[in-house]
Every structure is written in C-alpha cells, then in structure tokens.
Amino acid sequence: MGHRGVVITAGFDKSESATCLAELFKQNGIPVNGIIVVSPYSVRRIKQYLRKKGLSSITQSIRRLTGFQKNDSGRTTNHINQFRNQHQISIDSLKKWANINHCRIITVTSLNSDQSIHFLENTDPQWLVYSGGGILKQPIIDQMDGRILNAHQGPLPHIRGMNAAEWSILLDKKQEVTIHLIDRGIDTGMIIKRLPYTIDATDNIESIREKAIINGIKGLIEVGSKESLERYDIQENHSDHRQCYILSNAMRELLNAKLEYLKARSVDV
Amino acid sequence: MITKKFEKHLQLSIDWMIKSKHPSGGSSAYHAPLLGWIKPYPETTGYIIPTLIDYHHYAEDPLAFRTAVDFGEWLLSIQSSEGYWLAGQHPPKKQEASVFNTGQILFGLISLYKETNDSKWLTSLDKATEWLCSSIDKNGYWKEGHYRGFNPTYYSRVAWPILLASTVLNIDIYREKAILVLDTLIKKRNSNGSFSSWGFDEHGSAFTHTIAYTLRGFIESSILINDWNSYGAKTEGALQKFYTLSELNNGRLAGEYDEQFSGKNYYSCITGNFQIALCLMKWYEKNNDLRLMNTASKLIEYSVKCQTSKDSILSHKGAIPGSKPLWGRYMTLRYPNWSAKFCADALLLFLKLYKKESGQWDIAES
Numbered sequence: 001m002g003h004r005g006v007v008i009t010a011g012f013d014k015s016e017s018a019t020c021l022a023e024l025f026k027q028n029g030i031p032v033n034g035i036i037v038v039s040p041y042s043v044r045r046i047k048q049y050l051r052k053k054g055l056s057s058i059t060q061s062i063r064r065l066t067g068f069q070k071n072d073s074g075r076t077t078n079h080i081n082q083f084r085n086q087h088q089i090s091i092d093s094l095k096k097w098a099n100i101n102h103c104r105i106i107t108v109t110s111l112n113s114d115q116s117i118h119f120l121e122n123t124d125p126q127w128l129v130y131s132g133g134g135i136l137k138q139p140i141i142d143q144m145d146g147r148i149l150n151a152h153q154g155p156l157p158h159i160r161g162m163n164a165a166e167w168s169i170l171l172d173k174k175q176e177v178t179i180h181l182i183d184r185g186i187d188t189g190m191i192i193k194r195l196p197y198t199i200d201a202t203d204n205i206e207s208i209r210e211k212a213i214i215n216g217i218k219g220l221i222e223v224g225s226k227e228s229l230e231r232y233d234i235q236e237n238h239s240d241h242r243q244c245y246i247l248s249n250a251m252r253e254l255l256n257a258k259l260e261y262l263k264a265r266s267v268d269v
Numbered sequence: 270m271i272t273k274k275f276e277k278h279l280q281l282s283i284d285w286m287i288k289s290k291h292p293s294g295g296s297s298a299y300h301a302p303l304l305g306w307i308k309p310y311p312e313t314t315g316y317i318i319p320t321l322i323d324y325h326h327y328a329e330d331p332l333a334f335r336t337a338v339d340f341g342e343w344l345l346s347i348q349s350s351e352g353y354w355l356a357g358q359h360p361p362k363k364q365e366a367s368v369f370n371t372g373q374i375l376f377g378l379i380s381l382y383k384e385t386n387d388s389k390w391l392t393s394l395d396k397a398t399e400w401l402c403s404s405i406d407k408n409g410y411w412k413e414g415h416y417r418g419f420n421p422t423y424y425s426r427v428a429w430p431i432l433l434a435s436t437v438l439n440i441d442i443y444r445e446k447a448i449l450v451l452d453t454l455i456k457k458r459n460s461n462g463s464f465s466s467w468g469f470d471e472h473g474s475a476f477t478h479t480i481a482y483t484l485r486g487f488i489e490s491s492i493l494i495n496d497w498n499s500y501g502a503k504t505e506g507a508l509q510k511f512y513t514l515s516e517l518n519n520g521r522l523a524g525e526y527d528e529q530f531s532g533k534n535y536y537s538c539i540t541g542n543f544q545i546a547l548c549l550m551k552w553y554e555k556n557n558d559l560r561l562m563n564t565a566s567k568l569i570e571y572s573v574k575c576q577t578s579k580d581s582i583l584s585h586k587g588a589i590p591g592s593k594p595l596w597g598r599y600m601t602l603r604y605p606n607w608s609a610k611f612c613a614d615a616l617l618l619f620l621k622l623y624k625k626e627s628g629q630w631d632i633a634e635s
Binding site for chain 1: 270423517520558559560563564619623627
C-alpha cells in the first residue's frame with residue numbers, strides 16, 4: 001500500500017509555511033489531497049485573538065494575513081524568502097496553489113467543524129499536516145486516528161506552548177524544532193524528530209523565528225513523506241513542564257537584551 | 270522601555286497615597302466621585318507604611334518617608350490600651366476590636382522600627398502582637414474580632430506579620446502562635462488547590478483580593494520560617510491555576526472565583542490583579558521560572574491602564590479603582606487606598622526583579 005497523500009491545515013490563505021509545505025510535498029512526489037484553511041475573519045476567532053493578544057497586535061496581524069509581513073528590520077536576511085527562492089516557490093496564496101494544482105481546498109470557521117471532519121473522511125490522507133488554524137479537538141484527532149503531524153518551535157517536553165523559539169532563549173534551552181504527533185494536550189504528543197538550529201551574530205527575534213519555521217517545514221516534509229514512523233526513534237512526551245504563553249512586552253524587552261548580550265559575547269545559543 | 274513606563278505609574282500611585290492623607294491623620298480609605306475623600310482607615314494606613322518606605326529607598330523621596338512616619342504616629346494615637354485597633358474606618362461606628370486590622374498595622378510598625386530604630390514603634394508592636402496572640406485559642410482560631418463572624422483563611426495574612434513581629438521582638442511564643450494559626454488554616458486547602466473560606470463570606474465565591482491575601486500569607490510565612498513545604502508548596506496549585514487564567518485572558522483575571530475556580534467575568538478586581546501578580550513574583554523568586562514574571566507583567570500592564578492619568582471631578586491623578594469597570598462588584602465606584610498600595614508594591618517588586626534579571630544581559634555593565 002503506497003502513501004495516501006497529505007492534507008495541510010492553515011490559519012489563513014497567505015500562510016507562507018503552508019504554501020511551502022504544499023509545494024514541497026508536490027516536489028517530493030507526495031500527493032496533497034487537500035487543504036483546510038481556517039477563516040481568520042470569523043467573529044469567534046477575532047474575539048479569541050483580541051482576548052489573547054490584545055488590541056495593539058491587530059495591525060501586525062492584518063499585515064500578516066494580507067501577506068505584507070516581512071522581516072523589515074533591514075538588518076538581517078529574510079530566511080523564508082531565501083528558502084522559497086532556493087526551492088523555486090513563488091506562489092503566495094493557498095487558493096491559487098490549489099487552483100493551479102487541481103487540489104481540493106475548503107475554508108472553514110474552525111478546524112474542529114463537521115465540515116473539516118467530512119473533508120478528511122473524503123480525502124482520507126496518510127497524514128494531516130498541521131500548519132496553523134487553532135487548537136485541534138478530540139473529534140478531528142479521532143478522525144485521523146492520531147496521524148497528525150506538527151512542527152513545534154521549541155524543544156519538547158521542556159518548552160510547550162506559544163512563542164517557543166523565544167522562550168527557549170529566555171529559559172536557556174536548546175534552539176530546536178520538534179516534530180511530534182498531535183494529541184489531546186498542548187504539545188504533548190509523541191516526539192518523532194528533533195531539528196536543532198543555531199543563532200548567529202546577524203540574527204534577531206524575527207530571523208530566529210524564520211529559521212525555526214524553515215526547520216519545521218523541512219521536518220514535516222521529511223516525516224510526512226513517509227508512510228509510517230517505523231524508522232524513527234519515537235520518544236514519550238508529557239505535560240509536566242509549565243505551558244508557555246505569548247511574551248509580555250517586558251519579557252520581549254528582556255529577550256532582546258539577552259539576545260544582544262549572547263551575540264556580543266559570541267556565546268553559543 | 271517598560272521600566273520607565275512602570276516607574277511613572279509607581280510615582281503616580283505614591284503621590285496619590287500621599288495625597289490620601291486625611292486632615293485628622295491616617296490615609297483616607299478611598300476616594301469616590303461625589304463623596305470625595307472619606308475617613309481614614311487604620312488597617313490600610315498600617316500596610317501602606319512599608320510601601321512608602323520601600324519607595325523612599327527606591328527613589329529617595331523624603332515626602333514619602335515623612336508621610337509614612339505621620340501615618341505611624343496617627344496609628345499610635347488611636348491604639349487601644351489593650352493593644353488592638355478597632356474595626357473599620359476611624360472613628361468607627363462600633364467599638365469592636367479587629368484581628369485583621371490589628372495584624373495589618375503590624376507591618377507598618379515593623380517597617381518604622383526597622384527604619385528609625387525608635388523604641389516607640391517596638392512598644393506598640395509588642396502590645397499589639399501580645400493582644401493578637403493572647404486571643405488565639407488552642408485550635409488556632411480567634412474567638413472574636415472578625416469581620417463577618419468567622420475565621421477566614423486569609424488570616425494567613427495575620428499569621429505572617431505575627432511571624433515578622435516574633436523575629437523583630439525575638440519572642441518565640443509569638444512564632445509558635447502564628448504556626449498554630451497557619452497549621453489550622455492550611456487544612457482548608459481543597460484537593461484542586463483552592464481554599465475554603467478565603468473570602469469575606471464563609472461560603473461561596475471570593476474576590477481575588479482576599480484570595481491573594483490568603484496565598485500571600487502562606488507564601489511569606491513559609492519564606493520566613495524557611496520551610497516551603499508546609500505552606501508555600503500548598504499554594505502552588507492555586508498559583509498555577511491563576512497563572513493559566515491570567516495568561517489565557519492576557520493579564521485580566523475575573524473579579525471573583527468560587528472554589529472550583531469558576532470566575533465572575535463581567536468585572537476584574539484590579540487590586541486583586543496586582544496582589545496575584547505579587548504572589549506569582551514571590552513564586553518566581555523561589556523557582557526562577559521567568560514564565561511567572563511574564564504573567565505578573567501582563568497582570569500589571571492590564572491593571573495600570575486603569576490608573577487615572579489626570580485630575581478630574583471624578584478622581585485624582587494616580588487613583589486606581591477597585592474594579593474594572595468602575596461599577597464592578599468590588600469597591601464599586603471607588604478608588605481605595607489599598608489599590609494604589611498593591612499597585613505600588615507590585616511595581617516595586619517587578620522593577621527590582623526585572624532589573625536584576627536584565628542586569629545579567631546588560632552589555633554595558635558586564
């Protein structure tokens with residue numbers, strides 16, 4: 001029995017990581033059976049976003065959703081652009097990509113909706129490759145029988161939750177992306193693969209996040225291209241460590257200071 | 270810069286507390302639109318003293334120090350011959366001794382003694398602590414002197430200053446009595462980490478203000494006796510819960526919670542937010558987990574936004590409301606002096622810890 005293909009999730013149409021995933025799976029000869037895009041404009045999602053991140057981050061989000069988010073500090077290389085160029089990925093919209101590649105795509109208000117579950121029933125993928133769209137609940141996990149891949153931007157189980165690349169620096173943990181299965185907990189599913197990366201003197205927080213995203217894409221492409229996890233040394237994961245959340249303004253300042261210090265001291269971070 | 274922003278809020282809070290000084294002495298309990306400044310409140314005047322002294326150490330503000338001494342002098346002038354202070358604002362409607370108020374005033378006396386070395390504070394402290402300890406029964410309860418007729422769990426915040434007093438006065442029996450109280454109160458911990466009777470009412474939900482009183486009392490007592498396991502560790506369940514709740518709501522806690530941590534979300538108790546931030550920072554000092562500082566800074570950032578920035582007919586510059594919105598259930602339509610106090614305390618502790626942490630990463634200094 002061959003590879004049954006993948007379905008990719010995305011939090012919005014212009015998701016850079018999801019377009020890269022779609023294109024690279026295709027380049028690897030893995031069928032992309034479908035794409036599920038969560039509409040970022042539902043009242044529920046906007047309310048959730050405001051509650052979690054506050055009003056001030058809205059402008060930033062609009063830039064991101066409309067594809068205008070760039071690493072515009074002017075000091076460092078945009079690693080994602082470099083990666084896209086390297087792999088000849090020029091398309092910036094999932095809808096366009098799906099249209100060109102005759103791939104099924106749906107827009108849903110929630111990944112956990114009946115619509116998503118029916119879509120997965122019909123497309124029957126080998127893997128559901130998570131690339132954003134909100135927390136997955138039990139019905140969709142059950143539907144996939146646990147075959148959901150995620151790239152987490154920090155070392156599990158130590159750094160669970162949000163802003164993982166940033167928290168790894170603040171909490172003196174390794175910079176690495178963890179490819180793992182999604183289960184009911186937050187970043188608690190079995191660990192499949194770790195992809196470490198380094199920080200160099202030209203990096204800032206944005207470029208570090210970009211490096212993590214690229215490593216995540218590489219890891220998901222590698223694992224998602226396999227029919228099974230037989231060749232991996234699967235590790236147990238757990239939720240004993242405190243979950244991380246979005247950095248406060250104060251912690252962001254602290255992180256910048258620490259990063260500059262580590263870079264100035266050429267300490268291996 | 271977050272430190273500059275926080276220092277501005279800190280100074281506004283201190284200036285407002287100085288302004289709260291009532292003509293008769295003491296700090297006015299609160300300011301309210303239409304009512305203006307009301308009568309002074311011995312309990313909160315007592316615990317505002319260390320805040321003013323801490324600020325004086327931080328910013329070299331002689332007026333803050335002078336006000337602290339004036340508040341202390343006023344408290345001495347109204348202490349009963351038995352050692353206690355009366356319940357409520359001063360002058361009170363009823364002549365009832367108060368366990369909690371007396372306990373909170375110990376904080377002020379201890380700070381003033383440590384700062385001035387003047388024995389008059391020590392004499393008053395001894396009398397007050399003696400009264401408090403002599404009224405504890407063999408089960409660790411006070412028989413009278415309660416706000417609503419029962420021993421609430423937030424009396425851990427009475428045991429804490431008694432422990433402090435025992436150290437300053439070097440009297441072991443006070444320490445033993447405080448431990449007896451703490452051992453009794455800690456039994457009110459529920460399996461989910463909450464505590465029963467941690468509010469103004471024996472049953473039902475509690476404001477985050479009294480919840481934080483309870484937790485802080487246990488935490489500080491544990492630190493003082495150098496035994497985290499007995500009390501401090503037992504607050505970790507609740508602290509972890511408030512960590513998560515604060516983070517999920519971007520630094521806003523509900524105004525009150527029941528013992529299942531189900532909150533009344535239509536308002537936030539601003540005082541309680543600052544106090545929970547203080548508890549989380551104390552926990553951070555224990556385990557060095559910056560995630561707790563992250564939450565504390567979010568709670569502080571959310572809450573300082575409520576501070577009045579200009580004088581108006583409704584409130585004075587620097588005032589912090591009891592609730593957000595102002596008509597929330599806690600201290601409805603009022604700006605209590607303890608909101609400003611806990612705001613200043615939270616900012617002072619945050620600034621201290623933040624500067625210590627960021628100092629490690631300062632390229633210029635290293």
